[in-house]
Amino acid sequence: MVVDSRDRVRAAAVKLFADKGFHGTGIRDLAQAAKLSSASLYHYMGTKEELLADIMRESLERLLAAAALATEGVEDPRLRLGKLVALHVITHASQPSETRVVDNEVHALSPAAKRTIVGLRDSYELLWSEVIDAGIAAGVFHTGQPAVTRLALLEMCSGVARWYSPRGTLTLDQLAAHYAELVMRALGCLDVGEQPDLKHCRTLVSQVWSVRI
Amino acid sequence: MVVDSRDRVRAAAVKLFADKGFHGTGIRDLAQAAKLSSASLYHYMGTKEELLADIMRESLERLLAAAALATEGVEDPRLRLGKLVALHVITHASQPSETRVVDNEVHALSPAAKRTIVGLRDSYELLWSEVIDAGIAAGVFHTGQPAVTRLALLEMCSGVARWYSPRGTLTLDQLAAHYAELVMRALGCLDVGEQPDLKHCRTLVSQVWSVRI
Amino acid sequence: MVVDSRDRVRAAAVKLFADKGFHGTGIRDLAQAAKLSSASLYHYMGTKEELLADIMRESLERLLAAAALATEGVEDPRLRLGKLVALHVITHASQPSETRVVDNEVHALSPAAKRTIVGLRDSYELLWSEVIDAGIAAGVFHTGQPAVTRLALLEMCSGVARWYSPRGTLTLDQLAAHYAELVMRALGCLDVGEQPDLKHCRTLVSQVWSVRI
Amino acid sequence: MVVDSRDRVRAAAVKLFADKGFHGTGIRDLAQAAKLSSASLYHYMGTKEELLADIMRESLERLLAAAALATEGVEDPRLRLGKLVALHVITHASQPSETRVVDNEVHALSPAAKRTIVGLRDSYELLWSEVIDAGIAAGVFHTGQPAVTRLALLEMCSGVARWYSPRGTLTLDQLAAHYAELVMRALGCLDVGEQPDLKHCRTLVSQVWSVRI
DNA sequence: CATGAATGAGTATTCATTCAT
């Protein structure tokens, strides 16, 4: 079962890197969590640092893929942003380990890997940038500092990964809806227009991550 | 001078823990940055972990002290929250290393230290909780999920430490004002009432941290 | 071979702990003597202190096992004590490193390990105590201070490990016979009765220690 | 009070070297026990190793001095040996730390210091050797192995330092008398002749060590 | 596919010692 072991390694790494940090996670922790000897680990990964870079790259690619799928053909900036927010929040709430690794462990990457990862992250943030600018141009969003606002909203939405628990009272859809409202309010958007189909957003996240949520 | 070396160790630790993480920072990195041998380091600190806990505790105590000073006697929830936001944002923008250590390195603490630090952090978040609840009760804030909203806003404001640069175009006051606006909008507060005295907030931060900002 | 390396580590530790003391022996000395890198050492041991405790525990268990085997079913206190003395002296003369570690390094044990080791040592000394008391009761031993006498005789016999050399003129059997005589005289025992079978005692020691002597 | 501090250092070293071994005792332990900073320690000692050698040399010189004083002019081997035993036992019982350092820490000495110390020890053991030989020649002692017997008796008497407590039921004089009897019996000496003046022996020990016992 | 054995380089921390004040 190559696949099984590989997945166990991946899953263990994601969990441990998220919980204890890349440098706080030893290869032996990884081996134990993956139920493998530390030597066997190396059948399923390159170096520990390549494993980290792979995890981060894959996570960002999934986020980008979902965003592209969700916003394809959507013209209205309010709906586009609504979908981005829903996707982002659902992803961070349902894949908190993966997203926390992406958000917190960039410092552990080698310069080369860092360039790749930061490039992907920038591509993703560009989607937010463009839609916010488009909304301002269209007169539906109002903010004196679009760049600052984008960063503020992204941080707010990413923060979900740090505290959301599926065992709490909020469903993913309620969470996403609430954040969408917060974002629209922050952008001074009174008439929010058509709402994103949250079920569809969840399905998209579910597909790109190959998980049931 | 004792003070000098001790301060250099503290400053080096804050910077390095913030940039490379606690586990990513070696005692030798610390020594080099503090211009001391690694053995000499131990004249000015206990263990590396105690150093981390000290830094986090001090930072949280300063944040709490500033918040207490700023909100003392202020009744209007909008003004109270405005002050908390301004203080929080100015602190995170002007002391990004300290605040990122507090926000990101809790996982590296021993259980005992973690209890202390999380306790302080909870005390601080309670201030936000109370004022948001008061605002809702007073009918000036509107949100269906006060707890979620609090977390969302805190994450948004803390995120400042991850990207703000004093070399950018925004002054601390502009930044604080913008975030105050975002917060009020997110809380559905149309009439924001009296605005916090940003200069005074900056002075408070300056005092509790003993720095010029 | 696993066994080989493990045994080399054990043997090196016994020799070095005996010659230079636990605290005087570095992990690098151990590694060099075991022909292993200091990192590889840790495949075959826990901590250095656990290694010490293991060595001491095993040594005492062997001593106890031999004593139990030798005295099983022997009623006459003179013969029982004779066997204990012979066993003790042969063991200390043929395994001087092991026995000196047991006798000299108790202070280096953690409190928990110390309890275990002292407990075993007390069990062993109880055998001497009981047989001396029995001999007094039977009127064959005469001493005003049984406890002091026991300690004096034990110290005398253990001292063998500090000076006996197989390259000297005395064989193990001659040594044991001489000590048996010293002990009987010290106990005022004029008619010593049946003598212990020294060859059998040597065989027992040989078996419990898995060495040829 | 130079003398005071010097004595405190000496006393602390003796106690700690005896209890935890030379290598188990840190310079900081020493400083703490002597109520001095570790830097100040060096006003009263050379290196740590010189301190050890000094302690051992002084102890052996005192033992030799007492033995010389006690046996001066005594012709009868039984009385000479009786005095040596009494002195040895009283010294080991009343100065257990000093004597245990001498007995157990030779391995920690540099080669040069070791030569000195072993030389002194040999001088002392020669006194025992000579008197035992004289007793055999005189037909009052009977042993087939004078050298072995000497070592056995010395180890027996030195062992006192490992277990005697002044808080037990035995006085120093009772202890010395008991050991003297054990020694005579071990040497097959039925008619022990004149007994050593234990009070005088105690006084001698008291004088050479400058302590009240 | 899996792993026990192995290790050079690294970890945080302590060592005995010196010296300027």
Add this chain to the structure above:
DNA sequence: GATGAATGAATACTCATTCAT
């Protein structure tokens, strides 16, 4: 006479990684 500051070298132990089997 006394010590805070300082350190090079050492401490026990862990690291990520390789490789023969």
